[in-house]
Amino acid sequence: MSNSTNIDWAALRKDFPILDQQVHGKPLIYFDNAATSQKPRAVIQALVNYYEHDNANVHRGIHELSNRATTAFEAARTRTAKFINARSADEIVWTRGTSEAINLVASAWGANHLQPGDVILLTEAEHHSNIVPWQLLAQRTSAKVAYIPVTGDEGTLDLSKLDSLLTKQVKLLSLVHISNSMGVVNPVADICTRARKLGIVTLVDGAQSAGHMPVDVQAIGCDFFAFSGHKICGPTGIGVLYGRQEVLEKMPPYQGGGEMILRVGYDKTEFKPAPHRFEAGTPDISGPVGLHAAMDYLDAIGRENIWQHDQELANYAYEKLSALNNIRLFGPKSGRAGLVSFLLKDVHAHDVVMLADQGGVALRGGHHCTQPLMHKLGVESTARASFYFYNTKDEVDRFVEVVKEIQKFFAS
Amino acid sequence: MFDDLNDLYQQVILDHCKKPRNFHELPAATCSAHGNNPLCGDNYQVFARVDGDVIQEMSFTGSGCCISKASGSLLTEFAKGKTRAELEKMFDEVREMITTGKVADDVGKLAVFAGVHKYPARVKCAMLAWHAAKAALKGEGAQPVTTESEQI
Numbered sequence: 267m268s269n270s271t272n273i274d275w276a277a278l279r280k281d282f283p284i285l286d287q288q289v290h291g292k293p294l295i296y297f298d299n300a301a302t303s304q305k306p307r308a309v310i311q312a313l314v315n316y317y318e319h320d321n322a323n324v325h326r327g328i329h330e331l332s333n334r335a336t337t338a339f340e341a342a343r344t345r346t347a348k349f350i351n352a353r354s355a356d357e358i359v360w361t362r363g364t365s366e367a368i369n370l371v372a373s374a375w376g377a378n379h380l381q382p383g384d385v386i387l388l389t390e391a392e393h394h395s396n397i398v399p400w401q402l403l404a405q406r407t408s409a410k411v412a413y414i415p416v417t418g419d420e421g422t423l424d425l426s427k428l429d430s431l432l433t434k435q436v437k438l439l440s441l442v443h444i445s446n447s448m449g450v451v452n453p454v455a456d457i458c459t460r461a462r463k464l465g466i467v468t469l470v471d472g473a474q475s476a477g478h479m480p481v482d483v484q485a486i487g488c489d490f491f492a493f494s495g496h497k498i499c500g501p502t503g504i505g506v507l508y509g510r511q512e513v514l515e516k517m518p519p520y521q522g523g524g525e526m527i528l529r530v531g532y533d534k535t536e537f538k539p540a541p542h543r544f545e546a547g548t549p550d551i552s553g554p555v556g557l558h559a560a561m562d563y564l565d566a567i568g569r570e571n572i573w574q575h576d577q578e579l580a581n582y583a584y585e586k587l588s589a590l591n592n593i594r595l596f597g598p599k600s601g602r603a604g605l606v607s608f609l610l611k612d613v614h615a616h617d618v619v620m621l622a623d624q625g626g627v628a629l630r631g632g633h634h635c636t637q638p639l640m641h642k643l644g645v646e647s648t649a650r651a652s653f654y655f656y657n658t659k660d661e662v663d664r665f666v667e668v669v670k671e672i673q674k675f676f677a678s
Numbered sequence: 679m680f681d682d683l684n685d686l687y688q689q690v691i692l693d694h695c696k697k698p699r700n701f702h703e704l705p706a707a708t709c710s711a712h713g714n715n716p717l718c719g720d721n722y723q724v725f726a727r728v729d730g731d732v733i734q735e736m737s738f739t740g741s742g743c744c745i746s747k748a749s750g751s752l753l754t755e756f757a758k759g760k761t762r763a764e765l766e767k768m769f770d771e772v773r774e775m776i777t778t779g780k781v782a783d784d785v786g787k788l789a790v791f792a793g794v795h796k797y798p799a800r801v802k803c804a805m806l807a808w809h810a811a812k813a814a815l816k817g818e819g820a821q822p823v824t825t826e827s828e829q830i
Contacts, residue, residue, distance in 0.1 A: 612696070613744070614719070614743035614744060616718065616803075617687075617745075620797070621687075624679065624680050624682055624683050625679055625680070632719070633717075633719065646718075646719025646742075647718075668679070675687070
């Protein structure tokens, strides 16, 4: 399946039982995929199978069920390495999600790599989860946080400033792959290459990219890559931190407890090597099992096809919304990822979302956990429609009709 | 299309959110307070000119959703000429109505907010200006008030 036009998208949609329902008497149009995706039967069934047949605690178990659970748990790690083209499963650390993955780096890498006056470089378009952990680390270490600026409503990075921002004091650069509020796709491979030449450690927040486009961490050249299972058709509560082995193995533990130790004495403890050193306590086991099924599902469709479909829907929605009066659109005019942020003149985003819901359309309204960016753009919030491969052009048409109705409602 | 929402966005509310009354600063104000829901983005300053026990005038400025702005507008209309005690009593009645849907006999025009109780996420919007007004009248305007993290 190499060409997205050959794919039966309508048949794939039927794999998602939740999409077949009405809300407020209208067929559900689920356009809140940037917040979380829906789950196909294959993933739901993988969770049921695991709990009905294989559930046990992992590692060190001698009995059959524990062997099966451990095998499934570690097979998911290997599958994840393949999903993002990591060199080894040892470079994959399980976390609760993207936020915890970033916090893990800020806590464990940050513990012994920063001096007072060092700089952590971010972009102005980061999600709070890629700002707050670094601010907390900066407070602990007297380091500073600096930002690559974005340009206006399009939300693209002003890379003309990059060379002057990549100073000797910069020790870590962390940036978003696809911005969740603007739909900008950042040129992460170029930026990471430039940073690494200067010895700067790099982290890419892949929460919005991992399930939507092919991702190759070696081609990007980042030291860390973080993403969440629930945004890529997997269960909530499971996330991934990829860490380049050379960087991971120099990091101290994140949390202490069972599973992450080799030998414990009353005075001191020896820790396991990465990735297990970073996974204290009984982990989420069904999470990786469900995530494994999600990755198989997505790659059977082909993420290059999903990416094409996402972009087609976003461009179509952008074009149709652009034709309306009294609307302000955010994000780039071309090269946009699968989402559109907008504001209607004199209508608050929460009122837009509330009325859209009555029309059966699930949108999100608010600051999208990017308050500093909203502040910079001079808005409190936006309304956002975000797409996935199970959405259709017909749904976009109906969504645009609902937006027109909302305009009428507030104009009357 | 939006028939179910007529409870919430009644004509009176739509009218007041599009054309808020007393929507200006009050140079002669004797007290004021700031109501801010940063997660929502609802942000208002409420002003009052109080003479003895009587609220001669109330006004507000700021921005936010339709419900919060209409609530501020109708509040400032109601407050004119009322005593502090009357405003406090109405505060309790409005809060009761917005959280439970129970409409007291004397709420008058403010009854248009009864439908809010069906939409728990919007209760904080409808109460924001009321909390700011209460804080202003109590002389507690030094600190901004919010309905996002405390008791409605």
